[in-house]
Amino acid sequence: MTPIYEVAVGVVLVVGSIFALIAAIGLLRLQDVYMRMHAGSKAGTLGSGLMLIALAIHAHQIDVITRALAGVVFFLLTAPVSAHLLAKAALEVGYRPCAATKVDEMPKPEE
Structure with a gap:
């Protein structure tokens, strides 16, 4: 493996790991289920996807x-x-966004 591939794999792995870490911190620190879900789905997907791309770059098997x-x-x-x-x-089921959510465009469910 050439040094260019090694550097590319290392950079993509580090960036993917940073996104996965941000997703984990977001799951712990954000205020409500919607914010946590956003952190987990967006940053977690990007982080795991980048790490799988690093695997694809590193592997030389089809x-x-x-x-x-x-x-x-x-x-x-x-x-x-x-x-x-x-x-x-x-x-x-009734979970409303927290007060930090500025705009809530979803209609309130009828009770």
Whole structure:
């Protein structure tokens, strides 16, 4: 493996790890379920996707590269859908956004 590949893999791994760390901190520090869900779905997906891309760069086997890229596509397709469904379910059972949320465009459920 040439030094360029090693540096590229290292940079992508570090950036992906930073995004995963930001997602974990967001899950712990943010105020309500919607903010936490946003941190987990956006930053977590980007972090894990970047780490899988680093694996694809590092691997020189087509089956590993294919599986890594399939994992990235899977994350990109499923994370937004699952976050949307979780947010919709949380709203339906009565979790309202916290006071830090400036604009709440969702209608209040009828009681």
